[in-house]
Amino acid sequence: MTSEAPTRSYRRLGVEERRRQLLEAALLLFAHRAPEEVSLDDVAEAAGVSRPLVYRYFPGGKQQLYDASLRSAAAELQQCFAEPPQGPLSRRLGRALDRYLAFVGRHDAGFSALLRGGSVVETSRASAIVDEVRRAAAEHILSHLDVEEPGPRLRMTVRTWITAVEAASLIWLDEDKQPPVDELRDWLVDQFTAGLVATAGRDPQTAAVVRNALALESAEGPLGALVRGVLPAVATADHLLRPGAAD
Amino acid sequence: MTSEAPTRSYRRLGVEERRRQLLEAALLLFAHRAPEEVSLDDVAEAAGVSRPLVYRYFPGGKQQLYDASLRSAAAELQQCFAEPPQGPLSRRLGRALDRYLAFVGRHDAGFSALLRGGSVVETSRASAIVDEVRRAAAEHILSHLDVEEPGPRLRMTVRTWITAVEAASLIWLDEDKQPPVDELRDWLVDQFTAGLVATAGRDPQTAAVVRNALALESAEGPLGALVRGVLPAVATADHLLRPGAAD
Numbered sequence: 001m002t003s004e005a006p007t008r009s010y011r012r013l014g015v016e017e018r019r020r021q022l023l024e025a026a027l028l029l030f031a032h033r034a035p036e037e038v039s040l041d042d043v044a045e046a047a048g049v050s051r052p053l054v055y056r057y058f059p060g061g062k063q064q065l066y067d068a069s070l071r072s073a074a075a076e077l078q079q080c081f082a083e084p085p086q087g088p089l090s091r092r093l094g095r096a097l098d099r100y101l102a103f104v105g106r107h108d109a110g111f112s113a114l115l116r117g118g119s120v121v122e123t124s125r126a127s128a129i130v131d132e133v134r135r136a137a138a139e140h141i142l143s144h145l146d147v148e149e150p151g152p153r154l155r156m157t158v159r160t161w162i163t164a165v166e167a168a169s170l171i172w173l174d175e176d177k178q179p180p181v182d183e184l185r186d187w188l189v190d191q192f193t194a195g196l197v198a199t200a201g202r203d204p205q206t207a208a209v210v211r212n213a214l215a216l217e218s219a220e221g222p223l224g225a226l227v228r229g230v231l232p233a234v235a236t237a238d239h240l241l242r243p244g245a246a247d
Numbered sequence: 248m249t250s251e252a253p254t255r256s257y258r259r260l261g262v263e264e265r266r267r268q269l270l271e272a273a274l275l276l277f278a279h280r281a282p283e284e285v286s287l288d289d290v291a292e293a294a295g296v297s298r299p300l301v302y303r304y305f306p307g308g309k310q311q312l313y314d315a316s317l318r319s320a321a322a323e324l325q326q327c328f329a330e331p332p333q334g335p336l337s338r339r340l341g342r343a344l345d346r347y348l349a350f351v352g353r354h355d356a357g358f359s360a361l362l363r364g365g366s367v368v369e370t371s372r373a374s375a376i377v378d379e380v381r382r383a384a385a386e387h388i389l390s391h392l393d394v395e396e397p398g399p400r401l402r403m404t405v406r407t408w409i410t411a412v413e414a415a416s417l418i419w420l421d422e423d424k425q426p427p428v429d430e431l432r433d434w435l436v437d438q439f440t441a442g443l444v445a446t447a448g449r450d451p452q453t454a455a456v457v458r459n460a461l462a463l464e465s466a467e468g469p470l471g472a473l474v475r476g477v478l479p480a481v482a483t484a485d486h487l488l489r490p491g492a493a494d
Contacts, residue, residue, distance in 0.1 A: 116374060127363060152426070153434070156418055160411040160438070167410035171403055179399065183449075187400070190445040191407070198441035201476025202434065210480045219490040227487045229448025233457045240474045243466040 019057050022047050026065045027072060031106060034113040035066055067125060070114070074129050077103055081140040089213045090189050090222040092144055097165070097185045104169045105177065112173055115166055137162050145209050153203040161192050190226050266304050269294050273312045274319060278353060281360040282313055314372055317361070321376050324350055328387040336460045337436050337469040339391055344412070344432045351416045352424065359420055362413055384409050392456050400450040408439050437473050 013021065025047040029038045040062055044051045058064045080099035083092045104111050114126065141158050142150045150158075165188055172184055179187075200207040217223040260268065272294035276285045287309055291298045305311045327346035330339045351358050361373065388405050389397045397405075412435055419431055426434075447454040464470040 152422065156415060156434075157438075159418060160414045163414035164407040164411050167407045168403060171406060175399065187403075187446070187449065190448065191404075191442055194441035194445035195438055197477055197481060198437040198473065199434070200480035201437065201473050202430075207480040211483055214481065214484045214487070217484075217487060219487050223484075224487045224490055226445065226448050227484065230444055233447035233454040234444060234461065236458055237461045237464075237470075237474065240461070240464060240466050240471045243471055 018053075022049070022054060022057055023065070023068055023072060027069045030066060030069045031073075031108070031110045033109050035062075035110070038062070038066075040065075069110075070126055070129050073107060073110075074133050077133055078136050081137055083140070083144070085144055085146075088216045088218065088221050088223070089144060090193065090217060093141075093189050093192060094185055094222060096140070097188055098181075100165070101169065101172075101181050101185060104173065105181070108173050112170055115170060134159070134162055146212070147205060147209060151203065151205050153199050154206050154209065157195050157199045157206065161195050164188075164191060186222060186225075189222050193223060193226060265300075269296070269301060269304055270312070270315055270319060274316045277313060277316045278320075278355070278357040280356050282309075282357070285309070287312075316357075317373055317376050320354060320357075321380050324380055325383050328384055330387070330391070332391055332393075335463045335465065335468050335470070336391060337440065337464060340388075340436050340439060341432055341469060343387070344435055345428075347412070348416065348419075348428050348432060351420065352428070355420050359417055362417060381406070381409055393459070394452060394456060398450065398452050400446050401453050401456065404442050404446045404453065408442050411435075411438060433469060433472075436469050440470060440473060 022043065026038075026043050029042055029046060040051055040054055043062075043065060044054045047054070054065075055061065058068070060067075077100070080103055081096055083096050085092070114130065138155070138158050141162075142155070145154070145158075147154065168184065168188060172178070172181075196206060196213075197210055200210040214223070269290065273285075273290050276289055276293060287298055287301055290309075290312060291301045294301070301312075302308065305315070307314075324347070327350055328343055330343050332339070361377065385402070385405050388409075389402070392401070392405075394401065415431065415435060419425070419428075443453060443460075444457055447457040461470070
């Protein structure tokens, strides 16, 4: 045993192993700080290596490390959406949201900085990666709705809900992860249901989707709770049913 | 009359007048092209002046012109939200949306470039201006809902709907302004109503807002059409009302 060994131990890693180790260190830093608050020195220190070594693996420096971290995070996020096409839709959506919100919680500051924009590392590449994740989320949901060719209204309903999920996630992070994550998930499922039902009023394809989806739901599930919770608030709306009737 | 007069006529404008003229030319260019496709030469040409003259008024060049255009557009957008607090909420919201969507239609490419991010002129200043407009929109809506202190669930419902409006506007621009603007407006009002009603199921404050709002609506208005449109799609959902009952 020589006394030099421990300080030089990083030389023993293979190229791919080293690359992965640096990326993991960068990901952890970018997850919890705004990118402008992460320096290459921070990455080197977190990985226990020298700054020149980081540059050898990532000659593009911080921007390259950020892009690589982003791609890695996007791949992880897309895993969240995978859900077998069985059971009530509200349960499937709830489980995917649980995974998504856990991801958001684990990448709080980085998630905010990325989606808020105006960041120093905001690039069209970063925006393209974010858009790709959004598109993947929309395709996943549409596949669960089980329609051959989703029309523009159904697509718009799904896509605007995905944006609402992002907005709600940012508000949730801003408010120190309040409400509790289970409540946020239930509320987001409710909002999806409500948006779909409202679109069903104008779009026959969405109406068919809603009828099929409701048949899979049970009174004990999230939709039962939603219906029973909402009824008292709309019980006074009888006058909306009869156009031309005197009030 | 000298033959030189017409080409030098721009010298006659006062400082404020000239500044305004340059800004108007820039606004028109930034409205219909992505900012990276607008050069200072374009602004000079559109205003019929020389490039050095543009620099004299905007020493910060394109970035300064873009920021000033953005502030001017934000002020115009905020005017869209002003609506007297009378009549059914769905009508008030519909009128504000008509003005908002007309603004979006008039600033198509600039609106997309700004909200999509990843642009070369994307800055934290630009993001701050966009956020200010969003906050103003939320405050306007909450003031119409007539609650003293809106709680977190009501605020989140309003704020996520505003993001949904932005997302829907971007999709609408992408799809060559389809569906027709009146249909988009009605759909957005429906989505707002649906989101609010769903939140009412879990939040007493929102439930009170919904009850008060429904009392102002009529069967002939947008909410009457929504309720009658939605009923057939949810008519088969009786089984959600009775937990524990056999199907």
